[in-house]
Amino acid sequence: MNSTTTHFVPSRRMGLYEPLHQMSMWGDFRLDSPPPPPLVLEVDANLDNQSEDTSRPTFGASQEASKPDDKVLRRLAQNREAARKSRLRKKAYVQQLENSKLRLIQLEQELDRARQQGMCVDASQLAYTGNTNPGITAFEAEYGHWVEEQNRQVSDLKNALHSEMGDMELQIFVEGGMRHYFELFAMKVTAARADVFYIMSGMWKTSAERFFLWIGGFRPSELLKVLSPHLDALTEQQRLDIVNLTQSCQQAEDALSQGMEKLQFILAQAIADGLLREGNYLPQIGAAMNKLEDLVRFVVQADHLRQETLQQISRILTIRQAASGLLALGEYLQRLRVLSSCWSSHPRDVCVSKI
């Protein structure tokens, strides 16, 4: 008993940094899965034993002494017992919290492992898919396969570029890579028709990818700007063509962005129509739903812009340059996914130390 009470203070100073250490200290108690009551009962038994074992000459002596002193001393002893019991109950409760915390950390680590294996499982996404939209469920499954295939293609492309492969064979890899992206755009259009908000929020992407979101995907001009410096042996004409393509892309993006802003405003107005007036607002919801059709068209246009950019850049580059470009893009996206995983496991450590 004394050993545990004297150790109680240091454990509070440690905070919850070393739950394992604390667990071994409390080895005397049965802590496998104890609900507080049994533990307290056992403690009570120990307390009762201890109070008899502790040498308190005055206590023993007062049993034969005058009754008023006896009552006072008994009350004091009872208070001490009560205080000790409540301290131990508190310890047991804290221990349960720690166990739950450990279990939570384990679950999150499992989730991260699944994420790192390229499955686009995301904690926030798990919460979202309380919906049962079959179009979206199908898209998510297809996207999982798409990423797996993408990873395969990236490593194939890497090997192909490092090998002695000729342009004719390399062309097959390039065309395959481009087609793979076009397949994704087609998948997205179908998914946008099922749930345009899902696509607009980038829900199927990892968190770092979502940071770069523009109308349900990447901004093509941004990708051009990030990746083209890594292309080797560009001729002057190629450099110029890339600059022009980037500018045209940006202009098209700006036009679509401004169109989107107008759509947002029109949608907001439609929803807000008749606020504070009597009557139901179902007509307003109906009007807003009609406007959402326009949103689908924007997503389709944005993906078309991405596809068109890919096609144009492949016309500007040689086959070998296009292969490098595709590899660079694939690796870049892989790195973003890894960043998302790393980031989601990083802030947790900060939180633990603050509890």
Added chain:
Amino acid sequence: MEKIVKLASENGILIFSKSTCCLCYAVQILFKELRVQPRIIEIDTLPDGVEIEKALKRLGSGGSLPAVFIGGKLVGSTKEVMSLHLSGNLVQLLRQHAV
């Protein structure tokens, strides 16, 4: 139909649009950025707007607005305009027919 042909031949750069259509607005913004001033006809403000829309569908703009005419010829909708722009051919075409 004849009205469309007539309007298209009268205006170097013509966009059939709707006041509520945000993609039409996006194309207008693009042309503005490229420093051309198209003639914009908002068919929802015209009495025969519905007929014009039907006629445009028959012409092959896919029924979707905006319907863009350059030099009297139907270029297409947003998709075709964007493709043309990214291939670098839009600016040249616009300059040829700009007022």
